[in-house]
Amino acid sequence: MSAPSVLSIFRHAGGVVRAWLRRERMPLGANASARQRTEAALRDSEARLRQADQQKEELIAVIAHDLRNMLAPISTAAQLLKHTSQDPVRIRETSDLIGRQVVHMTRLFDDLLDVSRVKRGLIQLDPAPQDIKTVLSAAIEQTRSAMTDRHHQLELRLDDDDVEVSGDYARLVQVFENLLGDAARYTPPGGRIILSVHAAGKSVEICVRDNGIGIAPDVLPHVFDSFRTQEYRQGGLRLGLTLAKSLVELHAGTVSAYSKGVGEGSCFTVLLPRIETRVDARQANHDKAERHGLIRNGAGGES
Missing domain, CATH: 1.10.287.130 (Signal transduction histidine kinase, dimerisation/phosphotransfer (DHp) domain)
Structure with missing residues (x-):
């Protein structure tokens, strides 16, 4: 080879x-x-x-x-x-x-x-068109005693336009009752709480702002965590924020928290999808809001 x-x-x-x-x-x-x-x-x-x-x-x-x-x-x-x-x-x-x-x-x-x-x-929702101002007036009534007892000033900043969302009335009231109650509980006596509503395109933005004890930066990302809410602001178990977030998401919305830090107050912002308000319902919504004190001289304010 x-x-x-x-x-x-x-x-x-x-x-x-x-x-x-x-x-x-x-x-x-x-x-x-x-x-x-x-x-x-x-x-x-x-x-x-x-x-x-x-x-x-x-x-x-x-x-x-x-x-x-x-x-x-x-x-x-x-x-x-x-x-x-x-x-x-x-x-x-x-x-x-x-x-x-x-x-x-x-x-x-x-x-x-x-x-x-x-x-x-x-959780089963019973969705129907809801006037957001009527929902907020009910939430205010639920938390009024807590604000009065601590001598808080409640300031309302509401758009003149009627705003409707599709949702479960009782659950939406529960959301804002929790947020307002939380603001009242963690704001020192004589504090200020601002409730604002702003319609932006297809959404409505509801903000609950306070000048209370604020949230530490390391705790802020976990304020809606059901297993870590006790870290949020000292004073025991607080599941209201966890529940509010879950209920908002069931309504196809979002909720977020913001604070500059301890002692700097906090702001919770809810975004919900907006639906077109029927012409025949606008006057009824206006009358409801006026009866509940949410419309004063075209703007709204309460102390």
Whole structure:
């Protein structure tokens, strides 16, 4: 056999070996890469599960703490009633104290149940055209006592135009009741709360702004997180923001939070899709808003 023939055989054999190595090694490398990605994903999932478990434990601890704080005054009031049966004024004051604590407990349980229903997709809306000023007037009435007790000034900045959205009346009132209540709760006595409504194209923008205690920059991205709301502003479990965000999203809207930092106040902005107001409904909406004090001299204001 000539030298060129032997050389060609070796070349051919080398090519076969290289081809075999490519076929065998490439899948091994690909499999190793896939395995590494899978392991990394598993580690990431495990870390998230551990974090979620820790947050749930913290949530349970906060709930237990809040409930204990609510039950303590009720227990004390019950003891007082045993010794004040002949004092009508003391009986009334003690009964009022019990009633307030029961309201707080009921609200806590309602918020927990609503958050759970939203997460499980069990909230059913009853959508219909809603005048946003009428919705806001109802929310103001629900939070008026909290603002009055803390001597807050409520300023209204409303567009003259009638604005309607499609939504569930009770749930929309709940959204703005939560936002206004949160502003009242975390604004020092004598503070200022501004409620503004601005129609912009196919959307309506509702802002609740306060000059309260503000939100720290590291907490701001998590203010709507149901497992981290206790970090938002000190004072116990607050699920109102979590629930407000979920209900707004069910109405195809968005809600965002802004604050320059601690002590700088905060602003919560809700955007909802706007629908065309029927001509025959405009006067009725105007009359409703005027009766509720949301229209004064064409602008609106309240203190």
